[in-house]
Amino acid sequence: MKRPTSFVRALLAVAAVGAAMSCTVKQNESPDLLGPSSLQSPLGPSAPVARFTFAPDKPTASIPVAFDGRSSCPEGGFQGGCLSTERSITAFTWDFGDGTTDAGPTVSHSFKGTGSFNVTLTVTSDRGLASATSRPVQVDPGTPPKADFVFSPSNPGVGQSVQFNGAQSTAAPGRNIASYSWDFGDGGKGSGITATHTYVSAGGYNAVLTVTDDVGQTNAAAKSVPVIASSGPGIPTAEFIFSPTDPTAGQSVLFNATQSKAAAGHSIVSYAWNFGDGGTGSGVTANHPFGTAGTYAIVLVVTDDLNQTSASSRTVTVKATNTTPPPTASFVFSPASPAAGQQVSFNATQSAAAAGHSIASYSWNFGDGNSSSAGPLTTNTFAAVGTFNVVLKVTDDLGQTGTFTAPVPVSSTNQSPPPTASFVFSPSSPALGDTVSFDARGSSAAAGRTIVSYKWTFGDNPSPQTVVTPTTTHVYQASSGAGTYTVVLVVTDDAVPPQTGTVSQSINVGNPPAPTAKFTVSPTSPVAGEQAFFDTAGTTVAQGASITQYDWNFGDGTPLTTCHVPPQGGDSGACTGSSTANRTIAHTYAVAGSYTVNLTVTDSAGRKGSTSGTVGVISGNPTASFTFTVADPALHKISFNASGSTAVGSATIVTYAWLFGDGNSSSGGSPLTTNQYVAAGTYSVKLTVTDNLGRTGTVTNSVSVP
Numbered sequence: 001m002k003r004p005t006s007f008v009r010a011l012l013a014v015a016a017v018g019a020a021m022s023c024t025v026k027q028n029e030s031p032d033l034l035g036p037s038s039l040q041s042p043l044g045p046s047a048p049v050a051r052f053t054f055a056p057d058k059p060t061a062s063i064p065v066a067f068d069g070r071s072s073c074p075e076g077g078f079q080g081g082c083l084s085t086e087r088s089i090t091a092f093t094w095d096f097g098d099g100t101t102d103a104g105p106t107v108s109h110s111f112k113g114t115g116s117f118n119v120t121l122t123v124t125s126d127r128g129l130a131s132a133t134s135r136p137v138q139v140d141p142g143t144p145p146k147a148d149f150v151f152s153p154s155n156p157g158v159g160q161s162v163q164f165n166g167a168q169s170t171a172a173p174g175r176n177i178a179s180y181s182w183d184f185g186d187g188g189k190g191s192g193i194t195a196t197h198t199y200v201s202a203g204g205y206n207a208v209l210t211v212t213d214d215v216g217q218t219n220a221a222a223k224s225v226p227v228i229a230s231s232g233p234g235i236p237t238a239e240f241i242f243s244p245t246d247p248t249a250g251q252s253v254l255f256n257a258t259q260s261k262a263a264a265g266h267s268i269v270s271y272a273w274n275f276g277d278g279g280t281g282s283g284v285t286a287n288h289p290f291g292t293a294g295t296y297a298i299v300l301v302v303t304d305d306l307n308q309t310s311a312s313s314r315t316v317t318v319k320a321t322n323t324t325p326p327p328t329a330s331f332v333f334s335p336a337s338p339a340a341g342q343q344v345s346f347n348a349t350q351s352a353a354a355a356g357h358s359i360a361s362y363s364w365n366f367g368d369g370n371s372s373s374a375g376p377l378t379t380n381t382f383a384a385v386g387t388f389n390v391v392l393k394v395t396d397d398l399g400q401t402g403t404f405t406a407p408v409p410v411s412s413t414n415q416s417p418p419p420t421a422s423f424v425f426s427p428s429s430p431a432l433g434d435t436v437s438f439d440a441r442g443s444s445a446a447a448g449r450t451i452v453s454y455k456w457t458f459g460d461n462p463s464p465q466t467v468v469t470p471t472t473t474h475v476y477q478a479s480s481g482a483g484t485y486t487v488v489l490v491v492t493d494d495a496v497p498p499q500t501g502t503v504s505q506s507i508n509v510g511n512p513p514a515p516t517a518k519f520t521v522s523p524t525s526p527v528a529g530e531q532a533f534f535d536t537a538g539t540t541v542a543q544g545a546s547i548t549q550y551d552w553n554f555g556d557g558t559p560l561t562t563c564h565v566p567p568q569g570g571d572s573g574a575c576t577g578s579s580t581a582n583r584t585i586a587h588t589y590a591v592a593g594s595y596t597v598n599l600t601v602t603d604s605a606g607r608k609g610s611t612s613g614t615v616g617v618i619s620g621n622p623t624a625s626f627t628f629t630v631a632d633p634a635l636h637k638i639s640f641n642a643s644g645s646t647a648v649g650s651a652t653i654v655t656y657a658w659l660f661g662d663g664n665s666s667s668g669g670s671p672l673t674t675n676q677y678v679a680a681g682t683y684s685v686k687l688t689v690t691d692n693l694g695r696t697g698t699v700t701n702s703v704s705v706p
Contacts, residue, residue: 048089048125049076050133060142061215063174064108066358066397067094067119072105074125090377091124097137104375108360108397111139114215143172147211147221150301152310153235157228158202164195164209167297167313168274169221171213183208185225194313199227234263236304238312249321252289255281255298260312262304274299276316293320320398327353327396329404331376339411340385341497346392348376351404353396363393367408384500385412416446418499421491423470425505431512432478433544440470440489443501449493459485459507476509478605484508512542515609517601527649528592528620529693534599536583541603547583549602550575554587555595555615561585592619622647624689624699626671633706635676642671642687651691659686661703677705 052069059065073082074089094102096109097117111117117139122132148168156162164182171177182190184197185205199205205227210220240257247253255273262268273281275288276296290296299313331348338344346364353359364372366380367388382388391405412418422442430436438456445451456472457464460480465472476485488504518538526532534552541547552561563575563585574586589595595617600610625644631637642656657667660675661683677683686700 046076047129047131050123052121072123093122095120114141144217145171145213147219149209150311154309175213178214179212181210202229235308236262236310238302238310270303272301290318326400327402329394329402361395365391382410419445419493419501421501421503445493453492455490457488482511514607515541515603517609517611531586545603551600553598589617622691622697624687624697637676645689647691655690657688
């Protein structure tokens with residue numbers, strides 16, 4: 001029934017007097033009233049009242065606990081009650097007593113340890129008033145894990161490798177096995193879900209597997225391993241496949257072990273399946289449906305006709321069969337047209353999950369580089385002018401997500417437009433290790449404004465570089481790798497508040513080029529037997545690198561010649577040049593001909609470059625030639641002239657040796673000589689010339705003597 005007006009006035013008067021006299025006023029109403037009154041306090045705003053519940057009421061470690069603070073009220077009334085007002089709670093802050101915090105009216109938290117945790121909820125009203133409440137939450141360790149394992153072969157021999165597999169071990173729901181520790185019974189130890197061990201002596205060994213879950217609870221299983229003196233025939237091999245490879249809960253999965261094999265002359269007599277969810281099976285093929293989603297360790301044990309066993313395990317990930325629609329994300333913000341530097345409030349309380357479910361988390365991306373996971377109520381201050389696409393992602397208690405995006409137009413309090421960012425860079429296609437120059441002098445501010453800072457993000461380092469000058473440099477290091485990087489420039493002007501302009505460009509950074517090998521030979525047509533000099537002065541190398549090795553193959557069958565920079569003790573003596581260059585080498589060809597010379601250079605980064613060229617080596621022997629005239633017919637005297645003889649290259653003829661055909665001879669350094677014959681006739685005259693390198697040339701001509 002409706003309360004009498006006179007009663008309400010009287011009660012308000014008593015409340016005012018009681019507040020002035022520091023008295024406590026209690027309201028006692030007759031049973032026929034409709035319940036306690038909800039009164040607006042005339043004494044000014046009061047603090048909110050924090051309240052929360054959690055479920056389950058007896059949680060275990062690592063299992064999510066749902067906390068709900070929506071029963072809190074924005075303004076406290078008499079004796080801790082709530083006033084019926086238009087106020088609201090703007091912030092819910094949780095402290096779980098284990099060093100972690102969260103925000104939002106509803107949150108989910110998993111305690112990693114066990115014991116009693118004092119959970120505190122602090123709520124803040126839109127008047128800026130706050131209050132807190134705390135409740136102890138007792139977290140128990142829960143069910144410990146269960147250790148189990150198989151090993152194969154079942155009767156190993158001395159020196160034979162034994163495979164141990166702990167995939168059949170299980171943790172409590174919501175838990176994971178964190179470690180597997182093996183004791184093989186002979187002093188040997190191991191770790192991991194699978195392990196191998198070799199026994200060096202026959203006997204029975206007690207193998208123990210100890211598993212530890214993610215909250216530190218342990219369990220152990222032991223099995224006897226009989227090791228015989230001889231390993232006997234080969235053990236069988238267990239192997240299987242399954243289909244479909246990505247099943248859903250309730251769907252039948254076919255397991256097929258036809259790929260398993262026994263040793264030659266033997267056969268597999270049984271197949272034992274453990275499906276990891278408590279189910280088992282037998283036979284070369286087996287069908288099994290998994291009732292719930294999760295990851296299951298499947299173990300197959302095969303036994304041959306010698307009673308030897310082998311095991312194989314694989315994991316099957318079963319997806320949930322979900323017909324529940326995902327949550328719907330939605331939000332509003334205020335003010336609708338904020339200015340740069342003004343705080344904007346966002347409210348996502350109109351987001352909703354499917355019936356019977358709840359939204360577990362809110363993730364905000366404000367489009368300006370800022371983000372939040374504070375819950376359905378949050379704020380952001382946009383520092384720059386522009387339109388920012390704010391994205392809200394909500395996740396329900398099934399892990400399903402919903403997304404909502406809305407543009408937030410942020411205007412400027414300045415009358416001038418924001419600055420324009422622009423830049424160029426050089427070289428246009430740099431390589432790793434190159435110094436890249438960036439020039440933002442093309443950026444501009446509005447009339448009367450000045451750009452005061454340039455912030456660069458080069459794409460290979462999360463830390464931006466802010467400078468006050470428009471030019472800078474950057475080196476993309478080899479550790480970053482070649483690829484396409486996005487360079488972002490943000491320029492800021494001197495407006496109040498400051499205005500920014502942003503521009504980005506892609507820069508393709510390649511691997512440093514391999515060195516380019518090049519050489520010349522001097523003389524260009526060397527003579528057989530003389531030194532030819534090879535010079536690599538035209539070789540080029542990437543910026544920041546240097547040539548460290550020259551490998552020469554002169555094409556004449558001589559061994560490969562290597563010259564290092566700086567020179568090393570094993571270098572050939574033919575390597576010449578300065579102690580830091582070693583870029584020239586001398587080589588002597590023994591025989592005339594055409595030779596293909598190959599040069600391979602290696603730089604300080606291990607990159608190689610090669611080139612080849614043809615060297616024509618000419619014969620080194622001099623050419624003998626002579627003429628003759630009759631000096632005195634009466635005396636049968638003949639004059640000989642060999643000045644037409646030639647040497648090759650830089651060599652010179654040093655000796656002319658004559659056989660005149662009549663038994664006479666002559667030798668000397670002059671190409672001119674004479675011979676007096678005793679009678680007229682035709683004589684065979686032979687000339688041999690020798691150069692300063694000891695090489696010879698010969699010619700024989702007939703000489704008629706009158």
